[in-house]
Amino acid sequence: MERNKFDLDELRIFCALARGGGFRAVADDIGLSASALSRQIARLEERLGTRLFNRDTRNVSLTPQGETLLRLAERVLNTATGAGAEFDAYLAARRGRLTIAGLPSVTAGLLPSIVSRFLAEHPDVDVQINDALSDSVIRSIEQGEADLGFTAGAVETSDRISFRNLLSDRFVAVGAAGGTLSERRSYTWSELVGQPFVAMARGTSVRNLTDAACSQLNLLFRPRFEVAHLATAGAFVAQGLGVTALPVLTLPVLRSERLVYRPLTEPDLVRQVGIIWRAGHVLSPAAMAFLDLVRGTDLSKEVPEPFTQQG
Numbered sequence: 001m002e003r004n005k006f007d008l009d010e011l012r013i014f015c016a017l018a019r020g021g022g023f024r025a026v027a028d029d030i031g032l033s034a035s036a037l038s039r040q041i042a043r044l045e046e047r048l049g050t051r052l053f054n055r056d057t058r059n060v061s062l063t064p065q066g067e068t069l070l071r072l073a074e075r076v077l078n079t080a081t082g083a084g085a086e087f088d089a090y091l092a093a094r095r096g097r098l099t100i101a102g103l104p105s106v107t108a109g110l111l112p113s114i115v116s117r118f119l120a121e122h123p124d125v126d127v128q129i130n131d132a133l134s135d136s137v138i139r140s141i142e143q144g145e146a147d148l149g150f151t152a153g154a155v156e157t158s159d160r161i162s163f164r165n166l167l168s169d170r171f172v173a174v175g176a177a178g179g180t181l182s183e184r185r186s187y188t189w190s191e192l193v194g195q196p197f198v199a200m201a202r203g204t205s206v207r208n209l210t211d212a213a214c215s216q217l218n219l220l221f222r223p224r225f226e227v228a229h230l231a232t233a234g235a236f237v238a239q240g241l242g243v244t245a246l247p248v249l250t251l252p253v254l255r256s257e258r259l260v261y262r263p264l265t266e267p268d269l270v271r272q273v274g275i276i277w278r279a280g281h282v283l284s285p286a287a288m289a290f291l292d293l294v295r296g297t298d299l300s301k302e303v304p305e306p307f308t309q310q311g
Contacts, residue, residue: 017041097125099128099147100129
């Protein structure tokens with residue numbers, strides 16, 4: 001019913017009088033005159049249809065109805081205070097949830113150090129990482145399933161997607177230690193494609209760029225193996241079943257001491273790694289704080305150097 005609807009201010013005034021025990025003293029504390037306070041309480045009692053206070057010439061005391069309302073009012077005010085504090089924490093990016101979608105090669109090679117720095121400043125933010133292929137990353141941003149996305153390759157800014165380029169991720173040749181890439185030198189795409197080749201599956205950013213490089217050179221590209229996961233490609237190459245070409249950011253996924261990495265030229269192939277978010281929509285405070293961190297970080301320092309301590 002309408003009569004049982006309260007605003008927080010009148011509940012605070014009611015609770016102050018219930019705890020204070022006198023109109024004049026409470027009125028002074030809350031900055032009202034005693035008569036104004038009396039009128040507010042009278043209007044509340046009239047709307048509720050019940051007496052909340054027993055009054056005499058010196059003091060006021062709660063009626064049973066007033067005692068019941070006091071318990072309920074304190075519960076409401078405590079909840080409101082807690083909700084206000086929680087929302088303040090959300091606005092300050094101290095609380096909340098952040099969902100990041102990204103290509104596995106990017107999330108593995110780039111995100112760990114960035115997320116670590118973010119959580120050092122925002123330890124109570126719940127961060128979720130969703131690994132996905134490029135089309136799925138873009139779709140998750142468009143549909144609002146993720147706040148931010150890390151992609152590779154060209155992504156055009158549109159009325160649905162905002163894009164910021166972050167760094168260039170160059171391709172290198174990958175082979176087994178003691179195998180066909182044992183010479184410490186640069187290798188060309190023609191040399192690499194002429195050997196048994198372990199390729200990433202069609203539809204991946206790595207495969208799209210590999211196909212483009214071969215097309216540019218008019219090379220017949222017939223990979224010996226096609227695999228969906230980077231770890232599988234690394235295991236096949238380490239076993240001596242072929243060679244491959246991968247961007248530097250993918251190399252931490254391979255984690256094999258039986259692999260060597262060589263410069264890859266003619267052409268020098270790079271993929272552009274960037275961050276995307278939903279255009280025309282306000283980012284959450286946590287997402288905005290993460291985006292600011294990314295913008296303020298020299299990400300080229302996060303890319304591993306593959307040619308140190310190589311056999």
